[in-house]
Amino acid sequence: MSLTLAEARHRTETVEVDAYRIDLDLTGWERGRFACTTTVRFTATQPRTFLELTAAEDVSLESDVDALTWEYDGRRLMLEGLPTGRPVEVVVAAQVPYVTDGDGMHLMTDPEDGETYVSAYLSLDVAQRVFACFDQPDLKATFSVSVTADPRWTVLGNGRVVEHDERAGRWVFATTPRLCPSLFVVCAGPWHSVTWEYAGLPFGWHARASLAAELDRDAAELKQTTTDCFDHYATLFEEPYPFDSYDQLFGPGHNWGAMETPGCVTYRDELLPRGRVTDDHRARRAAVIAHEMAHMWFGNLVTMRWWEDTWLNESFADYMGYRVAEAGAGFAGTLVLHEATRKPGAHVADERRSTHPVAPAPEDVPDVDSAFSNFDAISYSKGNSCLRQLVTWLGDEDFLAGVNAHLGRHAFGNATLDDLVSALDEASPRDVRAWADAWLRTPGFDTVAVSRDGDAVPVLHREGTRPHRFTVTAFAADGAIAGERLVDLDDEPVPLPEWAGLVVVPNSRGESFVRLRLDEHGETFVRFHLGDVTDDLVRTVLWAHCFDEVRSGAMPVPAYVDVVRAHLATEASATLVAAVLDRTLGSVRSRTAAPEQVGEVTSGVAGACLAGLALSPDPEVAFALTRGVVATTRDADLLERWVRDGRTDDGVGLDPSLHWSALARLAALGALDAERIDAERVADGSFAGELGAARALAARPTSEAKAEAWAAMTEPDVSNRLFESLAAGLWDASRPDLCAPYVDAYLTQGPDIARRRGQGFSLVLGRNAFPALALSPAQRSRLAEVLAGDVPTVLARQWNDALDDLG
Template identity: 55%
Template sequence: MSLTLAEARARAAQLSEVAYDVALDVTDPASQTFGSRTTVRFRTSCPETFLELAGAREMSVHVDGAPTEPAYDGKRIHLTGLRTDGPVEVVVDARLPYVSDGDGMHRTVDPADGETYVAAYLGMDVAQKVFACFDQNDLKAPITTSVAADPAWTVLANGRAEVDAPVDGRWRFATTPPIPVALLIVAAGPWASRRWEHAGLPFGWHARASLAGELDRDLAELRQVTEDCYDHYASMFDEPYAFDSYDQVFVPGLNWGAQEMPGCVSYRDELLPRGQVPADVRVFRASVIAHEMSHMWFGDLMTMTWWEDTWLQESFADYMGYRVAGEATGFGGALVAHEIAGKPGAYDADARRSTHPVAPDPEDIPDVDSAATIFDAISYAKGNSVLRQLATWLGDEMFLAGVNTHLTRHRFANATLADFVDALDEASDRDVRTWVDQWLRSTGFDTIRFTRHDDVPVLSRDGSRPHRVRVTAYDEEWAVVGSGLVDLADDPVPLPAYAGRVVVPNAHGETFARIELDAASAEAVDAGLCRIEDDLVRAVLWTMLLDRVQTRALSAEDFVDVLERHLPGEGSATMVTSILNRTSSRVLPLRAPAAAVGDLLELVAATCGTGLLHATSPELALAFADGVAAGSHDAEALHAWVEAGAVGQLPLPPTLRWRAVRRLAELDAIDAAAIEAERSREPGTEAEVGAAAALASLPTGSAKAAAWSVVGDPDVDNRIFSATMAGLWSAEQADLVAPYVERYLAEAPAWAERGQAFAQVVGRARPTLLLTDAQLRLLDDALAGDLPTVLRRQWEDWRDDLGPSLVE
């Protein structure tokens, strides 16, 4: 039972002055349950309503001090006979289950040292798994949190602790301003904590005790990025930071990359890896820090009313994350990462049946389960790109003026797209409302193309949206001979100043549109892509090529030929990693016949080997080495890497070491006993997930059966599930894993019932190989049946990506 739009609107109209006192007891993490006591106070205009509380055990309810036994269906507490002439107080005592799937009070035992951590990971329909509440965004409320925990632990929450490290383990935190219940956080365990003050506020970074060394290794960078982002937002936004502290914690098992909990942001602790931190991780981490901090204003201070305005928070934060990481923190490659790692997926998403407007109508999101399906590349990467185009089209000063009006007008309240448009319209003399209809209320994207008329480049548009884009022209040596912004609408725009030149439209990715070059420019790019100095222009052109593979205008074989010629000369480690990730996850599995995948993987690995030989920095070497380890057929060389613990003079980080071990397993060049020995060599999360993937990669029937028993365990940890499934599906083992395609289609719907976030995990764990005719029919039959909402969305996207023309 998922909350519907109609129910949310009715309850929001009925209730007011909501406040919570939430008391949690995690003193016995070895138990199956934790204690949750909620006191909720509110006024109501109707004598009946309901609180959400999922899976409660040993529950008791008091209303205005009197015990009562309300109807309870396992998710909703139905309250009746409530007073309407004054405040109501409801106290709910319950035991609730710990989870291992990242949806609720997640419990983790660190394999590195045996220490236990518990943390409340909330979100859509998840707050109710931790405390009794009115689980909807537009009933924001102040929350006072207290936690009973092991006295040796540190507990983090949204507000400042009244006493640091209370000797009895009973923590109480300052009451928050009004926030959505989905943004409560509690994170408890023996954290390694590093604290300081900045701008008059307490700040902190925290991680598992076994990652204390890694936290200290990166602390100077983490602190500097945090302070730079905070200072930048303080100058950008009129509204001051609204909360009393700013903690950030790397947590195990989080389903999302990070979550914007007010005053205490959580990050998946894969962003604090052991060993050398890859360049793409550092860039992405800085962007995520900026992204989550922007949510303190867009999302936490001002909150969407219903889920159709997911974009209003996530698109904005995604845009600000890459922008501010580049402008304020010294990570100039942040925008490159968006162009090459984010936009390709957004173009994919916008071409599927599941596409939706960046800003859909509320009726298009009838319930919270439906809302879970739009936390996607449309709401993030496309929305980010569209907001960047809006700021370019309006001018940054007018854009930020509208943003500030909106934030001030709706501080500690809820807002909609209409409210945002009103604020922008007041700040600008341009036709914002028409722009919004064209860009935010419609699906799909335009194509910007260059043609030539008597050697004069002509810019034109297939579509209906206005664009303001940078056009850059080059000479035959790839030196820039001209660059500037051009407004493009219905009429073609000739550019006589660039006659005879190679021309790249949308050169810095200012808009969201497919680009098509004229024949002369396309030929020049094919010959000289790696010679272009501007990283951002190269990112735009690589994205163009990846889009051509997705649309089948360029074959997988021809794309790999482009890689062979240009990737070894690529100077951006972020670009190398992103291109290789896309090649391994989509180009080869979805666009190459299974019989050809092995040879193409070897070509890609050899290309990376060339790049590794000529790498000009450790970051580039690490990126190319990862590509070698992912696809090489040279088992002897991979064994040498693992035995030496290094690639030449470059130490192998644990993730790269496990990449090599997994490839050896795929090649049948290592056995289960050796994998287990490798797991024991340096215990930790990387070893657990690495071993799970490697064991599942072994090309034997018994290994595949063992992997299936792991993922079929109803209590399987979310990380182990994902790693095992990733190892199971090898495109080079299509015949061996064929029986498990059918089993996946039959059994995954039951796995997806664990919760929305785990359903996303299950859907993303689909087979990464082309399906046969028979397998496609099974997928079509499944889609014709009854599926959980979130899984259905994932499988429909899978079916669209496969496409009927792929089956031979």
């Protein structure tokens, strides 16, 4: 019963919501349910409408309308007999279940200290899993919230605390500005907190008590990043920060990287790692912090009307996140992150059957399940790339003028793509509407090709329909940059006579979203001189070109492995090392490579990483290369020595994450038994250790271990985190025959699991737990056969994408 566009439009036309008063009782969590009383004040123009409330028990409804009748079906509260044209108050009391899958009021007990945490993680169709509401983005209202919890706990919410009875565990929060229901948040538990005042507002960072040392370790940086981003947004946006507080919380069990709930942004607590925090991790985290803060304006202050404009939230936040993390918070090289780790996935997504415009038509998003599937690489990374092209094409001054006009006009309301385009068009002499039609309303991407005329002059050609402005870089034979300039490419080819005889790379700084087709000189240059390019961003674009070439079949897998062997060992950017490893050991090995090529891919990576470590690289690069060795080596004695010594032969320390990765690899090699794994789990004692042990147990190369892992994965209430960890161990790219029974079980049982567990878990099931190995032709046929049947929307999207990637 996913809400449809037609239902949402009708409800928007007939209902105006004024306010929610929500009272939560989070005591007695052991019973598996919490008490929620919601008072909704609204005005209807028709006598019949509905509220949403999922899987509640002991539901009661009272109203100030004597003639009102109601009926509850487990998902919707149908209301009949409403008066028209005057405000109505409806009070809904219910017992609502906690969840372990991150979609609703998530309940987690930390094995390290036995403390319990409950957090409302919301998104599409999830607010109704916490309180009775009109669960759609264009029915905004104010929220007044009170919570009763364990008196030892701290409770965080969308607004400032205005009343706190410590003895009773009672918390009352200030009434919010108008928000849509999916932006509601409450997080309760014995959080460890770092708080401060800045710009007249209360700020805070919070984490589980067992992560207190990690939060204290990173607190200074997290505070500085927050305030630097906050100050930088004040220079970009004319509208002031629109809320009365800014807490940020590392929460257990989060399905998303983060959620932009105003007043209290929530993050996956994996962003606060135990052990070493690499520069790469710090930059990624800063970009996420800046991304979520951008949502305070794009998404929270101004909200989409319906989910076809998801991009208005996510593309802008993705673009601003990388931009502000660097320009505001000082994390250099964030574009390397985008170009190396995110943009390649957007190119892949844009060639699947499921591709869609960055900004689709409302009718192309007929219900919320369909909308959920569009939180993808198109709405995030391609949209980010399109906005970067828009800024390059339009100019930053006109871009920001249009953005600020848009935010001012629609503050605390809802808006569409047409509203934004109108504001940008007014701010610029350029035809922004035509640009938006070409770039945002049309799926796919153009190709920029390099050819030579008779005098060896490079000539750029566009294969496609979009206008482009990007940097072209010319290289000497030894890899040194010989020249660089900005080029506009439209219908007519662009010759570059000043660079006759030189290698040229168009879009070398990634300003546009295009495929590159280099000439023979360029391809030879990449094979032999990629590692000689000294500019990190230009080198990133060339690595991404290699990713695209091998995926599209233009470069055979063995030739790609040769590039990795030749250039990974000398790669100077830890971010790029990590990106190459993730891409090669991920999609190349499990999607592109034939089964007989898997071993070559694995050994090629292992050899390149060991060769790189022998060169005594920068410590950050050494750590990234060590991860590659741990993931690929077949030398059990080497790993045992590293685990025993707590460091590698080159002096790289094994932090808890790397320690557990080494144990999982040892288990996969058959060198670690269940008794040893359990001893390691007990010695660790943390939640991360529990997950690491689950992965290692599942990785053992025996039929019994695989059967145990699959049985645990199919337990009715298995948590999202445990499910992910078990899947990471279950699939073994080097032993497809051992895993074969569970590929079939996964495909057979997956639809029922998705139906039972809902959207968020379906995403974990379909994306994170898809078999990470080269599927046989029979297994691909089985996947297609299952997809021809009844597969829930979110899972079907993930599986269809996987089928496309498999070719």
